[in-house]
Amino acid sequence: MKALLDTHTVLWYLQGHPNLSVRARETIEQKANVLYFSIASFWEIAIKSGLGKLQLQRPFRDLEADLTQLEIQTLSITFADTETYLSLPLHHRDPFDRILVAQAMNHSLPFVSQDAQLDAYPIKRLWQ
Numbered sequence: 001m002k003a004l005l006d007t008h009t010v011l012w013y014l015q016g017h018p019n020l021s022v023r024a025r026e027t028i029e030q031k032a033n034v035l036y037f038s039i040a041s042f043w044e045i046a047i048k049s050g051l052g053k054l055q056l057q058r059p060f061r062d063l064e065a066d067l068t069q070l071e072i073q074t075l076s077i078t079f080a081d082t083e084t085y086l087s088l089p090l091h092h093r094d095p096f097d098r099i100l101v102a103q104a105m106n107h108s109l110p111f112v113s114q115d116a117q118l119d120a121y122p123i124k125r126l127w128q
Contacts, residue, residue, distance in 0.1 A: 002034040003027055003126065004075065004104045006113035007041040007096065014066055015057050021127050024112050028070065036075040037067055038103055044096040080106050091120035 005028070012020040013028050027033060045063065048054035058066075067074070077099060084102035092098055092115075101121045104111040110124040118125050 001027070001030075001032075002036070002107075002109055004036045004038065004100065004107070004109040004111050005041075005072065006100060006111065006115065007044050008114065009112045010037055010041070010067070010072070011045070011056075014063075019114065021114070023126060023128060024114075027112055027126060028072075031071070035070075035072045036103075036107075036109065037072050038075045038100055039077055040096055040099045040103075042074070075103060075107070077103070078106070088121065092117050 009020070009024050009028075011017070013025065028035065042063070045054060045056070046060060049056055049060055056063075064074075081099060081102045084106055085099050088098055088101060092101070097115065097118065100111065100113075101118060101123055103109070104123045105121070110126050111118065112126045114127050116125075
């Protein structure tokens with residue numbers, strides 16, 4: 001299976017956070033899966049860390065190596081993703097979540113996220 005991982009999903013996995021669902025953990029740990037983490041998520045983490053709204057347990061610079069070790073690929077943002085972003089209804093106002101939805105749609109990827117608000121979009125969300 002291929003899937004796009006939400007920002008919090010990866011952070012919770014790396015931190016051993018109890019809010020991470022069993023299904024999300026199994027999705028990440030199943031070596032046969034091809035997993036993606038958006039460059040938008042790296043940007044979100046950098047912004048929130050810089051503003052003091054997010055505390056990381058390890059330095060930001062270690063995140064890329066952690067994902068490489070887990071064989072999680074970085075997904076770039078394409079022009080088509082930004083076009084899809086523009087066409088999305090405002091079910092969710094967070095710009096980072098909306099670009100991730102656009103990427104999930106354009107790449108036909110299930111989205112591993114706890115955020116049930118995203119169910120308003122035409123994507124498959126995996127959590128429970």
